[in-house]
Amino acid sequence: MMQNELGTAEVTAEYKYNIIGADVPDETLFKGDLLVASLSGSPRHVNSIYYYDDTGSLLFERLCGEKTYYLFRTERWILTELAKTIAGITGPVSLVELGSGNAEKTTLLIDAYVGTHGLTSYAAVDINRSILERAAENILSVSSELNFLGIVGTYQTGLAEIKSLISPKLLFCLGSTIGNMHDDELDSLLLSARSALSPGDYFLVGIDLDKETEILEAAYNNQSAILTNLCVLQHLNWRFGGDFDLFQFRHVAFHNKSLHRMESHLEAMRDQLINLDKLEFSFQLKKGEMIRTEIMRKVEINTFSEMFGRYRFKQLKYWTDLDRRYAVILFQLS
Structure with missing residues (x-):
């Protein structure tokens, strides 16, 4: 079997895809010391990476179907209308996705590139191997003219792996995932992206726009959003030997207008001692104290593009839905 530039098996008719990184230890992906630091801080918080175990990923798919959660269907509409336009602007490229999920929207881009340019290479980075396997099944069921490489890892470890892919490349991150990052995390991502890409390569980003509080808070306070948020505690319990009682926490999500973002929290409904046995860590929560589980930036396009410009990413074009929500x-x- 032939080897490609990553040293992994080339996709053939008999060998549809390859996934690497399965041997990366959990300690590398889910750093317990960082979790302890974030739960010891003020305010207490956890990284949104803990949303995406198998259960959390399925709940997020359910959230995307909620009537009030406009982000998924709005981005899908934009890609349905404009994927061929994007493929025409970039020409043939290697596609690299950060946070592929089940790749339902990704198929719109892949169809456009395969239809316009023929055989296309696609690399997907996700922290959840089973989600990568589902993504491969979804994509390869609709397109046979594709080389699929799944990379199990964080965005930074994934970007290190794709450096050797042949340029030109189109790196893309959909679903407003970049909006979940704090400033230091976004800084790290953009530096890693700049290092992984070559001048002339592309970066396609889906991002939610700032809008009325009523619309935003409705999107993050439906039943699926509540269950998805509580699932973070379940993830911490099984991964780190925790004893969070999900029935003793209340979902809280609100629009922080001054910081131009939504925030999701879990509020303690009584005083309680939390233990994470595998980390040999315990902490006391008081009634009414909150753990922040996620931020969701809501941006203004020019300000967002100026930030990317500081890392030598020049805005070429942008598209919005008719209501300019996304x-x-x-x-x-450059």
């Missing part, structure tokens, strides 16, 4: 922005590395 944007897909195409950058190019």
Whole structure:
């Protein structure tokens, strides 16, 4: 079997895809010391990476179907209308996705690139191997002209792996996932992306736009959003030997207007001692104290693009839905 530039098996008719990184230890992906630090801080918080175990990923798919959760269907509409336009602008490229999920929207881009340019290479980075396997099944069921490489890992470890892919590349991150990052995390991602790409390569980003509080809070306070948020505690319990009682926490999500973001929290409904046995860590929560589980940036396009510009990513074009609720922005590395 032939080897490609990553040293992994080439996709053939008999060998549809390859997934690497399965041997990366959990300690590398889910760093307990960082979790202890974040739960010891003020305010207490956890990284949104803990949303995406198998149960959390399924709950997120359910959230995307909620009537009030406009983000998924709005981005899908934009890609349905404009994927061929994007493929025409970039020409043939290697596609690299950060946070692929089940790749339902990704198939719109892949169809456009395969239809316009023929055989296409696609690399997907996700922290959940089973989600990568589902993504491969979904994509390869609709397109046979595709080389699929799954990379189990964080965005930073995944970007290190794709450096050797042949340029030109289109790196993309959909679902407003970048909006979940704090400033230091976004800084790290953009530095890693700049290092992984070559001048002339592209970066396509889906991002939610700032809007009325009523619309935003409705999107993050439906039943699926509540269950998805509580699932974070379940993830911490099984991964780190925790004893969070999910029935003793209340979901709280609100629009922080001054910081231009939504925030999701879990509020303790009584005083309680929490133990994470595998980390040899315990902490006391008081009634009414909250653990922040996620931030969701809601941006203004020019300000967002200026931030990318500081890392040599020049905005080429952007597209929004008719109500200007959401944007897909195409950058190019100079």
